[in-house]
Amino acid sequence: xxxxxxxxxxxxxxxxxxxxxxxxxxxxxxxxxxxxxxxxxxxxxxxxxxxxxxxxxxxxxxxxxxxxxxxxxxxxxxxxxxxxxxxxxxxxxxxxxxxxxxxxxxxxxxxxxxxxxxxxxxxxxxxxxxxxxxxxxxxxxxxxxxxxxxxxxxxxxxxxxxxxxxxxxxxxxxxxxxxxxxxxxxxxxxxxxxxxxxxxxxxxxxxxxx
Amino acid sequence: xxxxxxxxxxxxxxxxxxxxxxxxxxxxxxxxxxxxxxxxxxxxxxxxxxxxxxxxxxxxxxxxxxxxxxxxxxxxxxxxxxxxxxxxxxxxxxxxxxxxxxxxxxxxxxxxxxxxxxxxxxxxxxxxxxxxxxxxxxxxxxxxxxxxxxxxxxxxxxxxxxxxxxxxxxxxxxxxxxxxxxxxxxx
Numbered sequence: 001x002x003x004x005x006x007x008x009x010x011x012x013x014x015x016x017x018x019x020x021x022x023x024x025x026x027x028x029x030x031x032x033x034x035x036x037x038x039x040x041x042x043x044x045x046x047x048x049x050x051x052x053x054x055x056x057x058x059x060x061x062x063x064x065x066x067x068x069x070x071x072x073x074x075x076x077x078x079x080x081x082x083x084x085x086x087x088x089x090x091x092x093x094x095x096x097x098x099x100x101x102x103x104x105x106x107x108x109x110x111x112x113x114x115x116x117x118x119x120x121x122x123x124x125x126x127x128x129x130x131x132x133x134x135x136x137x138x139x140x141x142x143x144x145x146x147x148x149x150x151x152x153x154x155x156x157x158x159x160x161x162x163x164x165x166x167x168x169x170x171x172x173x174x175x176x177x178x179x180x181x182x183x184x185x186x187x188x189x190x191x192x193x194x195x196x197x198x199x200x201x202x203x204x205x206x207x208x209x210x
Numbered sequence: 211x212x213x214x215x216x217x218x219x220x221x222x223x224x225x226x227x228x229x230x231x232x233x234x235x236x237x238x239x240x241x242x243x244x245x246x247x248x249x250x251x252x253x254x255x256x257x258x259x260x261x262x263x264x265x266x267x268x269x270x271x272x273x274x275x276x277x278x279x280x281x282x283x284x285x286x287x288x289x290x291x292x293x294x295x296x297x298x299x300x301x302x303x304x305x306x307x308x309x310x311x312x313x314x315x316x317x318x319x320x321x322x323x324x325x326x327x328x329x330x331x332x333x334x335x336x337x338x339x340x341x342x343x344x345x346x347x348x349x350x351x352x353x354x355x356x357x358x359x360x361x362x363x364x365x366x367x368x369x370x371x372x373x374x375x376x377x378x379x380x381x382x383x384x385x386x387x388x389x390x391x392x393x394x395x396x397x
Contacts, residue, residue, distance in 0.1 A: 099311075099312055099313045099314060100313075100314045101314065101315065101316040131281070131283060132280050132281075132321065134280075134320060134321050134322065135320040136320065137318060137319060137320025137321075138316045138318065138320070140284075140315050140316070140318070140342075140343055140344060140345075141313040141314070141315065141345070142284070142313060142344070142345035142347070142348060143282075143283055143284045143343065143344070143345050144283055145283065
């Protein structure tokens with residue numbers, strides 16, 4: 001038995017459910033943590049990007065990447081530039097570490113440019129092989145390609161001396177709706193690398209009209 | 211009060227029936243299974259609606275292009291094969307190489323060379339080369355040609371063919387010609 005005048009949990013509950021407005025308030029209060037949980041509010045915060053140096057091999061999951069430099073040019077032998085746009089290219093050595101070919105220019109989740117560039121697309125728009133001067137197409141497993149990853153961006157008359165490239169780590173994940181099918185999915189881990197500005201590689205420049 | 215309990219029971223029964231149906235679908239209905247036909251070089255192999263005859267494969271670091279040979283960081287592999295269909299004119303959906311570690315290689319069509327799959331007819335055979343680019347260790351580990359004649363649909367059964375390859379190493383650049391129509395009985 002409780003003393004007269006003290007507020008017991010039972011009494012508080014009885015007071016809360018006594019009228020409809022109070023019941024509604026209680027229901028909303030109980031829903032708040034459920035909603036926060038459903039929206040992912042209780043998971044751990046994304047770790048900050050780790051800094052890596054240009055020229056260092058970085059394991060991003062899908063690829064082993066050695067990032068080298070970046071360039072700005074509108075004379076690359078690739079299609080897709082609109083008026084007032086230029087190519088921003090990132091020179092990397094790229095090895096597909098997975099078991100299947102990866103078509104890099106479709107919905108790539110690994111490479112993102114820093115805010116220094118007003119890029120027209122989030123993911124890589126085109127990838128050119130520097131050893132053959134041809135489009136990369138499928139990156140075959142186990143082959144190391146020197147490539148230029150290309151983004152379309154607003155013209156940059158005065159490009160910065162250094163550009164940040166973010167490489168998101170990916171994991172080989174089985175589809176939840178169908179067993180036996182896998183895709184590379186982005187994780188919260190990422191690497192930032194500052195790339196120095198260089199000239200565009202001559203192998204992929206468009207031949208001038210004669 | 212009785213009506214309320216009845217409603218709750220019906221809701222519970224609906225949820226249970228849904229759960230049971232889902233469990234039965236997961237456990238009992240087949241999905242995505244494949245039949246694998248294993249063949250060999252030098253013989254006719256029927257894979258789904260495709261008849262295939264593999265002659266052999268050659269690997270080199272270089273392949274001929276109009277502007278001179280291209281050099282790979284790994285190896286180019288040309289697979290010499292003939293095929294026809296069993297029913298209508300068709301191009302096989304996917305033909306890939308698989309190495310000893312299970313890694314899969316597609317045709318590097320972006321290089322602008324020939325060496326991609328071609329159209330064939332019912333018992334009308336064409337012979338040509340399929341070009342691939344692989345790391346050097348893939349060739350030493352053993353290579354298998356895998357043929358998937360039709361588009362894979364996850365919920366439908368399908369047939370794939372696997373033919374182990376004998377790969378000959380060449381010093382000269384590979385020459386990839388276009389496919390040629392064969393006379394009756396030729397492979």
